[in-house]
Amino acid sequence: MTGTLKVALLGCGTVGSAVLRALQEQADDLGARIGCPVEVAGVAVRRPSHHPDVPAHLLTTDAHGLVTRDDVDLVVEVIGGIEPARSLMLAAFAAGKSVVSANKALLAEDGVVLHAAAAEAGVDLYYEAAVAGAIPILRPLRESLVGDQLSRIVGIVNGTTNYILSRMAETGAGFGEALAEATELGYAEADPTADVDGFDAAAKAAILASLAFHTPVAAADVHREGISTVTATDVARAAEIGCTVKLLAICERVPGNGSATGDSVAVRVHPAMIPTSHPLASVGGAFNAVFVEAESAGQLMFYGQGAGGEPTASAVLGDLVAVARNRVTGAPGPGVTGYANLAVRPMAETPTRYHVSLDVADKPGVLASVAQEFAQHGVSISTVRQTGRGDAATLVIVTHSAPDAALSATINALREMPAVRGVTSVLRVEGLQ
Ligand SMILES: NC(=O)c1ccc[n+]([C@@H]2O[C@H](COP(=O)([O-])OP(=O)(O)OC[C@H]3O[C@@H](n4cnc5c(N)ncnc54)[C@H](O)[C@@H]3O)[C@@H](O)[C@H]2O)c1
Ligand SMILES: N[C@@H](CCO)C(=O)O
Numbered sequence: 052m053t054g055t056l057k058v059a060l061l062g063c064g065t066v067g068s069a070v071l072r073a074l075q076e077q078a079d080d081l082g083a084r085i086g087c088p089v090e091v092a093g094v095a096v097r098r099p100s101h102h103p104d105v106p107a108h109l110l111t112t113d114a115h116g117l118v119t120r121d122d123v124d125l126v127v128e129v130i131g132g133i134e135p136a137r138s139l140m141l142a143a144f145a146a147g148k149s150v151v152s153a154n155k156a157l158l159a160e161d162g163v164v165l166h167a168a169a170a171e172a173g174v175d176l177y178y179e180a181a182v183a184g185a186i187p188i189l190r191p192l193r194e195s196l197v198g199d200q201l202s203r204i205v206g207i208v209n210g211t212t213n214y215i216l217s218r219m220a221e222t223g224a225g226f227g228e229a230l231a232e233a234t235e236l237g238y239a240e241a242d243p244t245a246d247v248d249g250f251d252a253a254a255k256a257a258i259l260a261s262l263a264f265h266t267p268v269a270a271a272d273v274h275r276e277g278i279s280t281v282t283a284t285d286v287a288r289a290a291e292i293g294c295t296v297k298l299l300a301i302c303e304r305v306p307g308n309g310s311a312t313g314d315s316v317a318v319r320v321h322p323a324m325i326p327t328s329h330p331l332a333s334v335g336g337a338f339n340a341v342f343v344e345a346e347s348a349g350q351l352m353f354y355g356q357g358a359g360g361e362p363t364a365s366a367v368l369g370d371l372v373a374v375a376r377n378r379v380t381g382a383p384g385p386g387v388t389g390y391a392n393l394a395v396r397p398m399a400e401t402p403t404r405y406h407v408s409l410d411v412a413d414k415p416g417v418l419a420s421v422a423q424e425f426a427q428h429g430v431s432i433s434t435v436r437q438t439g440r441g442d443a444a445t446l447v448i449v450t451h452s453a454p455d456a457a458l459s460a461t462i463n464a465l466r467e468m469p470a471v472r473g474v475t476s477v478l479r480v481e482g483l484q
């Protein structure tokens with residue numbers, strides 16, 4: 052290091068431009084907190100003409116050349132996606148530079164390789180912005196809670212889908228209208244299907260589970276369902292039973308109870324009804340929240356802004372200062388271990404609860420035949436409610452917990468029953484007594 056810490060910024064979009072602004076406007080404060088002056092060495096972009104606000108001498112289209120430049124100490128990757136972000140990070144590590152990233156897609160796909168490369172080079176890889184934006188959750192998992200045994204994490208970790216579901220519930224806005232607003236506000240990914248179809252939340256769930264359970268979990272290990280199938284009927288049915296619909300990321304450690312296979316982890320992302328009294332129910336708009344259950348700490352709730360340029364830049368800058376301090380003291384921060392190496396349990400075996408609405412013929416024996424179908428699949432019913440009469444009769448059923456495969460097989464069987472005119476709403480339920 053030359054005495055001034057030099058930062059290479061890769062990408063200057065929603066997050067990158069907010070990071071650059073803060074680095075320029077708060078350079079003195081950041082330098083004082085780090086213990087040496089900090090400055091931007093260069094900004095890699097695709098099209099320099101699209102960045103008239105960035106000093107021209109900083110702009111380059113040669114990201115690889117910037118990352119490997121001798122005078123660069125630290126790399127901030129906010130390009131997103133898998134390539135070229137992965138190659139650029141690996142090049143940074145090989146050149147002995149620490150990396151701060153916001154890239155959950157890449158960390159969830161290749162976290163093991165990237166961490167190994169950083170460890171081998173003796174440098175840091177921090178990515179607090181990758182999960183739940185501004186909310187400090189990864190460093191608490193890596194450091195503050197590393198002495199505890201974590202059992203469960205339930206989070207609202209995607210701002211775009213939470214914004215859409217909140218708008219649908221509060222204003223009756225249509226799905227497309229709410230998505231357009233979320234994109235305009237800078238919450239959505241470059242390809243918003245990553246948000247809507249749950250890929251973004253699944254990547255974040257994989258990162259959370261990996262850190263919480265000291266086990267490598269990749270995005271492909273996460274059961275994933277998005278919100279594109281959530282209808283106005285689902286939202287209305289949820290309200291009828293005092294619930295709201297949220298896209299949840301759920302990471303659980305499943306006790307092996309002495310079995311030969313031992314403990315395992317189950318990681319899933321799907322929409323679910325939760326009671327309005329649940330702490331996560333009041334998380335509205337693009338806000339995120341992560342609810343952590345640990346053996347000694349008990350229940351912890353982390354809440355704040357999960358998306359948007361400025362809040363995400365806060366997490367990037369926090370990592371930048373932490374990594375820079377390590378650079379000044381000459382020792383990397385704590386690494387990440389996957390020593391527990393627990394198996395990932397398939398969704399089919401994971402216990403869940405369903406809320407089901409059926410349009411049925413209002414005739415003697417129909418309720419009994421529907422109940423029989425649940426019983427045949429080993430699914431116990433918690434409550435049944437009938438609304439309407441005659442052709443307009445609807446049965447609303449909430450089950451007890453059962454393996455997810457048994458519940459989905461029951462739904463398939465119900466769809467085939469002559470007495471069932473239509474299965475109008477199926478959603479999992481979490482947190483209901
Ligand atoms: N926007 C958010 O709220 C948010 C929150 C948390 C994390 N993130 C993550 O931060 C990262 C950036 O997100 P964003 O919202 O700023 O995206 P963005 O699309 O606004 O910005 C990415 C920028 O990188 C540029 N880019 C692409 N390829 C490049 C290359 N080879 N060299 C140089 N520049 C290149 C693009 O032109 C674009 O300007 C992503 O990993 C995203 O998942 C975003
Ligand atoms: N697209 C993401 C950005 C934050 O990671 C979201 O909506 O939550």
Ligand code: NA
Binds near residue numbers: 182
């Ligand atoms: Na965060």
